[in-house]
Amino acid sequence: MKGLKHLLILLFVFGSLSVMAQSGSKETISIKTNIYCDHCKQCESCGPRIYAQLMDVAGIRKVKIDDESSTIEVTYNGTKIQPDAIRDAINAAGFDADDKMAPAESVAKLDGCCKK
Numbered sequence: 828m829k830g831l832k833h834l835l836i837l838l839f840v841f842g843s844l845s846v847m848a849q850s851g852s853k854e855t856i857s858i859k860t861n862i863y864c865d866h867c868k869q870c871e872s873c874g875p876r877i878y879a880q881l882m883d884v885a886g887i888r889k890v891k892i893d894d895e896s897s898t899i900e901v902t903y904n905g906t907k908i909q910p911d912a913i914r915d916a917i918n919a920a921g922f923d924a925d926d927k928m929a930p931a932e933s934v935a936k937l938d939g940c941c942k943k
Contacts, residue, residue, distance in 0.1 A: 852905040853888070858914060861923045862897045864940040873941050880920035884908060887916075899924075 864873060874892050877899060881890045886907030891900040899922075901913050914924035921933040921941070934942060 853902060854905040855900060855902045856910050856913065858899045858901065858910075858917060858924050860897055860899055860917060861929075861943065862892075862894045862941075863943055864938075865894070873937075876920050876937075877917065877922060881913070881916050884912070884916050887913065 860877075862873060873894070877892060878890050881887050881899075881901060886904040887901060888904065889900075889902035892898075893900065899917060903913060914927045917924035918927055918929045919933055921929050921935075921937045923929050
């Protein structure tokens with residue numbers, strides 16, 4: 828009986844370690860974008876659009892927009908999503924992401940103040 832108890836404890840410990848290992852890696856990336864207006868965080872086309880687009884993607888945990896430096900800092904689970912997929916999501920919102928240009932149809936949906 829004592830051996831069974833020890834075996835159960837070991838199984839519980841190893842099971843717990845396995846679950847903790849699967850929780851994913853927390854990574855952060857800073858992506859250069861094109862923010863042209865000076866009120867990005869309040870503008871319906873900029874801040875909320877970027878935030879909503881990114882937070883709808885599995886694996887993204889946090890989004891911080893810095894309109895002064897035209898960057899988007901994204902904290903994400905590296906086991907669920909890769910940086911190129913994050914850039915694609917930013918492009919879909921109508922904004923460039925590093926060297927990846929946003930498609931014209933996404934840019935066309937932005938307010939005039941958000942376009943160059």
